[in-house]
Amino acid sequence: MQEPLAFRMRPQKIEEIIGQKHLIGEGNVLRKCLAAKRIFSMIFYGPPGTGKTTLAMVLANELELPYRLFNAVTGNKKELEQIFAEARLYPGLILIVDEVHRLNKDKQDLLLPHVENGNITLIGATTSNPLHAINPAIRSRCHLFEVKALSQTDIEEALCKALQSPKGLNNEITIEEDALHIISRHSNGDIRYALNILEICAIASDGCISKALVEQFSQIPNMSMDSDGDGYYDVLSGFQKSIRGSDVDAALYYLGIMIEANDMDSIERRLLVTAYEDIGLGNPAAVARCVQAIDAAKRVGFPEGRIPLAMAIIDLCLSPKSKSAESAIDAAMSVLRHTSYKVPDYLRFTPVNMKEEDQYDYNRSDIWNQIQYLPDALKDIQFYHPQMNSSYEKVLAQNLEKLRKVKRSSNLAALKKKR
Known part of the structure; x- marks a missing residue:
């Protein structure tokens, strides 16, 4: 059975990698690592199909170092232990871990000491943001490098190479320029997706891949909407x-x-x-x-x-905007997280041993807006600050201004005497 086109076209040397000039271009970090013949534990993160695992394998090949592949989801502890045993014979063995953010705690506990002492050089690959998804213990031992989505020009270069290469389609298939552009646009920077579309179109074609054929097999652009990524x-x-x-x-x-x-x-x-x-x-x-x-x-x-x-x-x-409600509740919650304040006695649901004149009066609506409702330590604090972006909130602000001019009191007995 023939291997998929994307697998056959996987680069073996640094010069064959398309894109990622910020990492492998002359004078940039990974190119300097190769020149110095030094490699460090690192994590490559970026969208699917951008060559993270391939880049790790190429680095190992260029440095002539042995490497092993391990999938954090499907791999087990026995496989890791076999790799560790091999690393004792080949210190600095490179371990390339796909989906590194999914390493469970048991596997991490096994791996960390070997990364720490240098017996294993870890190169992880993930589509997730390592600052959020990678365990801090792993992250602190690795350098983080972003592998970026390829441009449409990069994708078209890769497609043309696949059409011409003896490992690829070996010049047996041609492609219309418009068809090439559609594949590159629809791939969304994912070279694997682009090569998969090219391969199925090549199989379905009569020797020339047309625009209509590509549209048949790539009706919807490749979108990065995986709910786990x-x-x-x-x-x-x-x-x-x-x-x-x-x-x-x-x-x-x-x-x-x-x-x-x-x-x-x-x-x-x-x-x-x-x-x-x-x-x-x-x-x-x-x-x-x-x-x-x-x-x-x-x-x-x-x-x-x-x-x-x-x-x-x-x-x-196209509506006026106001974040005043969110800001108000956030300000209130910020205060209560630092200190706990007691609800004033006269506001308690069942006040005990309180004189009737000091209790809240459900029949005196005329004094409700004069009562102090906040604890004494917070009585002058203001959480809500109107934003004057709409006529509606301007009306609220005017009402608020009038209310805040009223002197509120915790002396309910004195308030009740007012008529």
Whole structure:
């Protein structure tokens, strides 16, 4: 059985690697490591199909060092122990760990001493952000290097090499220029995805890969929306920040990605949070309309659900913004996390041994706005600060200004004497 094209085209030497000039270009860090014939434990992180594992293997080959591959998900402790035994014979053995962020604690406990004393040189590969996903004990022993998504030009260079190489299609297949551009655009920087599309199109072609053929096998661009990876969170982040920044076109773009992924749950959660957090009191009516739009979208489902969602996005993007509610509750919670304050006795649900004139009076609505509700230590603190971005919150601010001019008191007996 013939190996896949992407596997056959995997680079063996540093000069064969496409892209990643920030790491392997002349004068850059990994090129200098090769020149000095030194290698350190490191973690490569970046999107799928960008050559993280390949880069690790090429470094080992260039330095003529033995290496072993280990998958953090499927590999077991017995395999690790065999590798450690081999490392005693070959100090500095390179261990390339795919999905390194998934190493469980048992495997980490086995691995760490060998990395610490240099018997093993660890090169990890992950699609996750190592600052969030990698255990600090592993991370502190490794250098972190980002492996970036390839550009469309890089992808086209890789495709042309695959078409010409004896290891690839050996000049037996040609491709139309438009077809080449479509594959490179749809691959989203993932060289493995691009080569897989090229291979299936080559099999289906009559010797020339046409634009129509590529469109048949690559109808939807490759999108980074794996819910376990950083691409997923990057899309959500771009979505919320676009709404916050009032960029309606960008927000619709990110919404489209989530719709293509059929991810209604993420759309609902992120849209609700964004509406209340970023628009908030700037336009409460738009927030309410957003809730209604989400309900409508869930009722009709996709593809029709995209319409009410798009309406909500446009509404929120072009609405006045106010984060005053979020800022207010965060300020209040910041205070209570540092010190605990007792609720004033007259506000307690069942006050004990308190004179009637000192108790809260449910029938005296005329004095409610004069009572001090905060503990004495916080009586003058202000958590809510209006943002004057909308006529609605300006009205709230005017009301607040009047209320704050009232001198509040904890002496309920004295307040009750006022008429």
